[in-house]
Amino acid sequence: MEDYPDADSAGSDDETGSDPAPSREPLTRERIVAAALDFIDAHGLPGLTMRRLGERLGVEAMALYRYVPSKEELLDAVVDTLVADVRSDAVVLDVPRDGWQDFLQRLAHGVRRMALAHPKAFPLVASRPAEAPWLRPPLRSLEWVETFLSALLDEGFSEDAAVEGYRAYTSFLLGHLLLEVAAHGADVGPLDVLDDRASDPGLESYPTVHRLRASLSEDRSAVEFEEALEALLDRMTVARNLPLD
Secondary structure (H helix, E strand, O other): OOOOOOOOOOOOOOOOOOOOOOOOOOOOHHHHHHHHHHHHHHHOOOOOOHHHHHHHHOOOHHHHOOOOOOHHHHHHHHHHHHHHHHHOOOOOOOOOOOOHHHHHHHHHHHHHHHHHHOOOOOHHHHHOOOOOOOOOOOOOOHHHHHHHHHHHHHOOOOHHHHHHHHHHHHHHHHHHHHHHHHOOOOOOOOOOOOOOOOOOOOOOOOHHHHHOHHHHHOOOHHHHHHHHHHHHHHHHHHHHOOOOO
16 A cells, blocks of 8 residues: 655644735635635634635625625635545546556545645634535535545445445544544534534536445444444454564
8 A cells, every 4th residue: 555645733823823915816705715714824713704805815804795795604614625636636547547446545635635735724614514415524525425426336346335434434434534623623513513504515527336325325423432332342352462572
């Protein structure tokens, strides 16, 4: 397995330094979202307001609403940017080339690099509503779930095994990375992962997700907890039985 380096740190967190002077660059939605992400990286999510973001961009807060109708939509756009960062990661693949294990390892390292590059923003990936209530962070977009499931099916997984793999994989990633970004100063609680705005979207462009939608919607939390606990105990048993040096 090739070594995939991860970020060693989340960058500088200068809470007291002044923000850079606003430029005369035209205001766009992309520029507003990028500035919001930069603000969260530097100062944390609780301090983000439309007024402060406007000051950072050199405009009145009301000018922002032409491009982002609400702060809620702004936060959703920040999450879209974070998820897109994983897709653009040079190591992450769209399809397996050297087996499914290599594919999943590359993807996991790509998600981790994104989380460590933006530790104070990463909890938004867990707390903002996904495109459908049965999608699970951090692989929470229909595009990513389609990629993930299709890859496993192409590698010989049954549909049930692919769905179970998606559940286990996302649970592992989210639990580990929330703990890791917390160590970098992220505010990870409370996370409101349920949102009334979450609804079933049109799935015509995602045939694999559409076919497996019922399985993805099943509540298997108790079973997953027991299986994860058993796997942990199995690993501890192996470690316990290793010969002493």
